[in-house]
Amino acid sequence: MAVVIIDGRELILPEGRRLNGIEAARLVGIEIPHYCWHPGLSVVGSCRMCLVEVGMRDAKTGRITMQPKLVPACNTPAVDGTVFVTTSEKVRQARARVEEGLLLRHPIDCPICDKAGECLLQDYHFLHGQPQRRADLRPYTSRRRDIGDVTLFVDRCIMCSRCVRFTREISGSSELMVVGRGAQEEIDVFPGRPLHNNLSGNVVDLCPVGALADKDFLYRQRVWFMRCHRAICTRCAVGCSIWIDENQDRIYRLRPRPNPFVNKWWICNEGRYGYHYVHDRRRLVRPMRREGQSLHELDWGLLPDELCQRLRTAAPLAAVISPFVSVEEAYLLCKLIRSLDAQAVLACGPIPLVGQDQNFPGGFVVLAEKCPNRRGVEAVLAHFAGKVVSFDELLQQLADGLARGVWVAGGYPMPWIDHQQAQRFAGLELLIVQDLFPSPLSDLASYILPAAAFAEREGSYVNRNDWLQTSAWAIRPPSGVRPEGQLYWQMLGMPGLFNPRSVLDDIARQIMFFSAATCEIPETGLDLRVNLLAEGQADKERSHDV
């Protein structure tokens, strides 16, 4: 146990907890301003914004001796007896001078800067800066330079070197560097070696000012108009925690949401820029029934009953549940199909595999398995059917004529079925296809139902490490689209609105694999293996992962 004193408040840290001054102060609600320090990167202590007074309390006499110098809190470990003073006049003046220094040559082009509103330089200036400018240096112009995946506003930079350290320590690609010296210093890349790697988008989040800007987001939205929603990335089996920033049902950007158990502070570019399909014009947006050669638009109000009726007459049934569907939706659909035909075949949709797993030196992984919920869907299928029927096995069974009515719950953001595979579904009495985009399969369907995209639905996903995370909806689906869960809910005859929490409670009670999910699901998710392992083992493994 270690006792740390921060501005007169005692903080008790458990043995073995290694924190620096900034982290320790945060625990007692004191914010020590900092630019260059980031929990995921090495400590350089160069911005000097986190300067505090540090002392030591003698364990025996209780006397406190303070160091005469100011010390950066980021490089001061909070060990037993450490005293931090963050509010003294000396500290206040040091912060004001650092702010003044950083603004000497800053272009102060906040009105056209993307970062305005979430910029540390702005925030700290209001909190710690001086009201009057004493310098008479001519501000530099705001030069913009294309350095690859992101764009650099050279003069806005405050040289915290976070981005440089990120490319060296986390992505391992080392494209970014510092050129020049002193006041002429700039961030740059080597000629002909632009910033280009699958994690490059993170440097924009890391940048405490508006120097590094996202080309995808540049000048598209002011940050104060956007709302942030907690969500889960669905572009690979890691299931990174993300923020969805939207305004009026339009997504403008995705950002990593720190989660020590899954993605730490980062996300990959595939996930970050992989949301554009949500607003794609080619999306299916209304339910339709095929009558001969033509398609008829349907009314959602009558649809549940009509579908139930058709399904009852089309037995034997089969269902294909894609790994993009949430646990709750998969559970409801299985329950629905099994209630109509107790022997129905339940199959998992094709698992999209692209390339190889990418491992980065900083420990970040981008998986080749490009779907969020294979483990969850398989667990649900195994519960209902005893074993998981793969998509290939299902195709074989269709060829053998074992089903007459098939429900395909797709929701794939990418093309997932080719013409040849789709032909296996030809000649069925009933084919219901629920998907985001038209496909060779939807051309054959008797009913085409639009699916909701990841940001429009709520539910839980289980990643490849059996880590369960829940996600709420961030935007409303396009007019005419209803999330799958709502449709299943109605078809099962349940009253009111789809309630994923109550469904998950059901699942946790019924399915051993999900038994840990009976409790409140934390924002960082929950380890489903916790009940399967000896007590303490899971914690140990988890801390090892971190």
Next chain:
Amino acid sequence: MTVYIAAIPARRRERCLLRASGEGIARRFRSAALSGLPTMPYQNVLLANVGKPNSHTLAAYLASGGYSTLRKVLKEKSPQEVVEIVRASNLRGRGGAGFPTGLKWSFLPDKHPGPIYFCVNADESEPGTFVNRVQMEHDPHQVLEGTIISCYATGASRAYIYIRYEYPLCWKRMQAAIDEARAAGYLGRNILGSGFSLEVYLHRGAGAYICGEETGLIESIEGRRAWPRIKPPFPAVEGLFRKPTVVNNVETVACVKHILERGVAWFKSIGTPADPNDPRDPGSYGPKLFGISGHVNRPGCYEAPLGISCRELIERFAGGVWKGRKLKAVVPGGLSTGVITAEEIDTPMDFSGPLRVGCLGLGTGCLIVLDETYSMVDFLYNSCRFFAHESCGQCTPCREGTHWALQMLRRIKAGRGRIKDLDLLLEIGDTIGILPGTTICGLADGAAWPIKTAIRKFRQEFEDYIKHTNVAGWMETQPVPALEQSAVAH
């Protein structure tokens, strides 16, 4: 040697070095006798070989008894004994900060599996400083012998000598010395049959002042940008290639050799004893090389005991201020230490003397003498230009502070100065640096001390200059509009 002070014309810079010849040494003492000052009986030790024919060769070094100390130490003393001897001698680092060398060595972890690295700092970039150059050009084997003994004491198996880019002859002669020493068995595996092995590598810098900073030098050897590292961890725990490392100055390792050769008693008989009232003062013992440049009759590199007065150095060694002019100011130990006025030149040149007259410290012990015709505004402008150019740009206060100070001095020189600029300059000087804790390394202190001392000690001159150039008191009470970059030449 890059002497950034514009006061020293190029041809005089060259002459500074020629003064280290034997003929010069003889003349020096003759002139000292003529000047009527008491002549101190002192025999050169560090410069003993300088001026002899072919003094840089192994043959000449052996003829003057070279490498006998190494032979004796390897045979008779254990590394712990060597560390103890150096510790007992109170030898303080000659590179500028004056940290006790024995204490620095004792910070190395005990029984470390290795490797331990030893770096010799020959990146002598401090403006006005050129003593290591004389040592390496004229007596490289002395430096090498000191390095080998120091490595033996610290248990280092690899040593790097970091030579600045601007010293090509040092590079050549040190490399030749290493090759000769290796061929003669003073380097390599199992040196002189003692079982101790050492490899010495030369590393040539690329011309940055910051590479002379301890951790900047380490980063530079590792092949990275010389951004000083934040401490802790200190290099003794985690330095070069993340292994325990000692960084010592060229002159320091040369002193180690002489301490082992002549004993602690000899070393302590020279210099200023420790202040009995201050238990933390390790005293200033031993010989020291003083480089004198600027407006003097005989600039050059001279050896004298620590504690010699600044006046004696200028008047007896350097032959007084040139052209019969009066002395105005002296930079006591490299530009970083600030300036002292003509009234203060009786200051003893030891580790605490310049401190008492408001300077940073002894520094490198290299004086820059300014005569009465030289403008302190020009002095400070040059000083600020140097440090703004050499700031590595890592820490905000140093990067922005040195730049801002330079811009202000540029404006003052352009005739748009204000009295309140002086106060702003003083504030910058007082708040940047490792002493107030606002930067990682000491470069900002080096930038701050000339600003502080020049403005505090010569404030009247600055004010006169501003009043003279800005007669109407232009913008004295209002914020000054932005200065066009093109208005003043860079």
